[in-house]
Amino acid sequence: MPADFNGTWNLVRSENFEGYMLALGIDFATRMIAKMLKPQKVVKQEGDSFTISTTSTFRNYFVQFTIGEEFEEDNKGLDNRKCKSVVTWDNDKLVCVQTGEKKNRGWTHWIEGDELYLELRCEGEVSTQVFKRA
Ligand code: VLZ
Numbered sequence: 451m452p453a454d455f456n457g458t459w460n461l462v463r464s465e466n467f468e469g470y471m472l473a474l475g476i477d478f479a480t481r482m483i484a485k486m487l488k489p490q491k492v493v494k495q496e497g498d499s500f501t502i503s504t505t506s507t508f509r510n511y512f513v514q515f516t517i518g519e520e521f522e523e524d525n526k527g528l529d530n531r532k533c534k535s536v537v538t539w540d541n542d543k544l545v546c547v548q549t550g551e552k553k554n555r556g557w558t559h560w561i562e563g564d565e566l567y568l569e570l571r572c573e574g575e576v577s578t579q580v581f582k583r584a
Contacts, residue, residue, distance in 0.1 A: 453542040455493040455500075455559060459566045459581035470570045470577035474529040474552065483508050491566070491581055500537070500544075515546075523548060 464485075471481045489506040498517035504510065509527040515537050523535040533550030540558075548555040558569045566581040 452539055453544075453561055454495065455544065455561065455566065456495050457493060457566075458584040459491045459493065460584050461488045461490070462565075462580050462582050464577065464579045466575065466577040467570070467579065469575040470572055473572035473575040474531075476529060490584065491568075493566075 468481060468485055471484060476484065487506040487508055489504050492501075492503045492505075494501045499514075500516070501512070501514045503512050511525075511527055513523065513535075515521050515535065517537055517539060520534050520536045523533050525531055525533065531551055533548040533552075533555065535546055535548045535556075537544055537546045539545070542560060544559040546557045548557075552572050554574070555572045557571065558567075560567050564583060566583075568579040568581070570577040570579070
């Protein structure tokens with residue numbers, strides 16, 4: 451029985467989101483706004499099917515996937531680069547590989563105690579975001 455990510459999660463702390471955004475080529479003005487945000491994630495998990503909505507006062511992002519099934523991701527409102535993404539289980543971690551123009555792009559979600567973790571990777575940058583249940 452894999453981990454259960456279902457729920458509504460609020461950002462409580464973040465490391466190096468700036469570096470991640472820089473690696474994605476996000477412009478200065480957008481970075482200044484985005485680094486102040488406290489996004490909320492709503493995760494819906496039914497078996498191996500997921501939706502993850504990330505919302506904030508500035509921009510929202512939505513992704514839907516099934517474990518092991520490659521999908522086209524448009525990253526609309528982020529860097530807008532299309533990539534081919536696939537999410538798999540690594541024990542209780544959800545690992546996404548985003549293949550496209552940017553090397554080593556992807557993310558990992560896991561739960562530690564009552565906190566939801568998200569590691570965001572792009573090129574050489576790693577950002578960690580931590581969420582608590584709303
Ligand atoms: O999360 O890829 O949960 O796709 C920040 C929105 C969302 C604020 C960051 C706007 C996306 C930023 C993180 C403008 C540059 C992400 C996945 C895993 C779901």
